[in-house]
Amino acid sequence: MKSKVIAITLILFFLITFVIFFKGLKNSNVYTPSSNQEKEVPSFELKSFEDNTKIISEKTFKTNQYYLMNVWASWCIPCRDEHKFLMELKKDKKIELIGFNYKDNFKNATSFLKDLGNPYNIIVSDKDGIASINWGAYGVPESFLIYENKIIKRFIGPINDEDLLEIKKIIR
Amino acid sequence: MRFVHIFLIVSIILNFNFIKADEIKTENKIAKNLRCLICQGQSVYDSDSEFAISLKLVIKNKIQEGMSEEQIYSFLKIKYGEWILYDPVFNKNTYFLWLLPILIFLAGGAIIIRRFYNKNNLD
């Protein structure tokens, strides 16, 4: 009797373990932030990319206006791929693009924009990567869709045509 | 060469603007308890990725701003979620994590004691 109970518990235990491992196989094992969670825009005070003037977040984001804040760098290869989509988005008047230049130098970044076009209304520079951490960003490229001082959607990695459609759908 | 040494010694003596050893220790301790998100299973302390290097700067700044260790953890937890903390918080999600090993230890002790108890009964 006793051994039967033990046997059944053991088998049940291992069956559950099996099922969990089986399901766990499908889960991703890398960091994936929740992309739909609404968050307040963190306030920042950063230097402008062009002329080192101060840019303060409170003055940057107006209400009733969509913004896409795009973390980019000239040394980042996927950023080149997403750039044409940003240029496309620039044509849309309902949204303003804010460039968040991550750990870059002025010369390379300017020639990057010269080659591929400048989609940004404002560019702020994050020399040492500290400000990006306030945003909860952890790599380049990464983009935040902002409305009414809230992050309403987050895009990890380069923007592709699907993301572009999605953004256009939201701001319409 | 010698000149450099003398120069350095003099600069040690003259310059009182040391970075406090305690501060470095706290910095390292915090960085060791954080997971580098873009790396595969590395702590922020161990990692040399761009993200980790920036995060180390953030930790340093926050300490100088006077934030405590706990405040820094909760700041980062808000930004990145619990995944970033290597030391899991004790809450309803982690009761089993913390208590199960202890329960196993107690059960093991009970089994050993029972062996002797049963034997004495047989005698």
Add this chain to the structure above:
Amino acid sequence: MASFIGSYSLGFGLFFSIFIIFFSIINLKNSEVLDKKIISFTFIQFFFVFISFLGLIISFIISDFSNETVFNHSHTTKPLFYKISGAWGNHEGSLLLWLLVLTLFISIFLMKSNQQPTKYRIFTLLFQQIIIIGFFVFLIKTSSPFNYIFPKPNEGLGLNPILQDPALAIHPPILYLGYVGSSIIFSSALGAMVTTHVSKEWAKHIKRWVLASWVFLTLGILLGSIWAYYELGWGGFWFWDPVENVSLMPWFALTTLLHCILVLEKKKILTSWAMILSIATFALSMSGTFLVRSGILNSVHTFANDPERGLFILIFLFTLIFLSIFIFIFFHSEEEKIENNFFWLSKETSILVNNWFMMYFLSVVLIGTIYPIFLEVITANKISVGPPFYNKLIIPFLIPFLLAMAIGPKLNWIKSDFKDKFYMIIFLMISFLLSALIIREFNISFLINTILVTSAFFLFFSTLREFFIKRLKNLSQNIAHFGFSLLILSIIFNNIFSNEVITNLKIGETFKSEKFIINFENINQENGKNFKAIIGKFNVLYTDGSSDTLNPELRIYNQPNIITSEADIKTNLLTDKFMTMNYVQNQEYFNIRYQIKPFMIWIWISVILISFGGLLSFFKKRYEI
């Protein structure tokens, strides 16, 4: 050509499993002696796998890029030594190595076990064949090392430079010898249960396998850790990374089994426990393989992961687990209660206490490693379990463990008194004073550290005394325990006395701290065979006036295009000085990591001592204790 032969020879190898199983079953029915054919077939199977392995190595040596594995992991400019080690430095090749050792070990088992009952040997062979077939199918179906690429590429993709390291070249083979050794213990335990051969004789015979696997596993873990220290450039040797944990778990189980077998070879008690441990050791080795190869865990040591592979190992692993539960429940009978007559203060009890703590440590590591998987599947919450968790749950329990380890070996079987009381008390006092003095010097949490260091010193002194009073008796065990006390002491001192700094420095800049200043003098460029190197020159000046010059390196490899940083490590008997330099995107400064780590090589030395103890015991002819 070599790949072609290798591929076919693998198929033939699998084919021979059929013969082996067929003749084994016939042999079971009608004979008292083991059929010679079975042994020959086992050897032939080993031979075919060996040819196959050789084929893979040759493909690597001649850089045959029409072989997919070679293409993915090799390059013509790679040094010959790493071409060869590249053969098992990847998923496919390492599995072939597993298989090679599996077939080798069962052949050795059959040769060395002729004192044992025939039925038991045949059953062990049959169970081992289940594992072998599983690996054959896994290898051929999901991870064949001999996939053909057409057209043949001109150049390979190269081996990740951090894997080009001598310690890492021999780390996998040694570790697998340990893992696979545990498969023999597993099969033999199942075989012994089926033929009711669980006895003192069985224990004596399997003890050598336990010892051999244990020595290999210990050395394998050591090599991995040495590699991490010298190559990864993080300045640590153990990170509680899931993959490291996965090698530590079978080690705990095997160490427990080793101690348990000591009792079992004396008298027939604790048999069920020994069976459970034998099964657990191999099950844990296999779960390790599953966790590492399936990519279910986030770890530094990732193999190319593929869910299909993960699924295969998962099903295979649980088949073996259910098979062993079945055999355990239906064939294993509990020992008679009569022999269970030992008293509180006895060697048996001390071994039980060892088992108890070992199981606790094992459960901490196991739960810490797999809990995040469970939590994510059940609640979709992601958490990380890292070093702080393990430190909190393991360190306090080390204290009674160390004390028990010092007292245990002094006890007699069945019933004992405290001998040597006088010396033990003296040692305890000396240890306490010594620790208090050392710890007080440093501004760290006094109480727990003092008690911990006291118990480690206590073990240290009492094992040291054993060397003098018992001389050659118990030498192997004493060396291992002594090594363990040394290991704990070195780890603690390494931890609490280390001095670590991470800072950003430009060329010419100086970093000042209370204990030393670092001056970044300049950088130089050099060209290596397949990399460019940027070498920094740093002067470190200590407050006592002494100084060091360190030259950490940044290497930019061409194939594959990867930047690695090579630490400059200055080692002496007491401390290691460790410096790395890292490139930061678009900054004038470099990220500098400087660490002063005391007793670093003593960690390596003490683990070597521990495994030497095991080795000595393995070669010991006469049974002792």
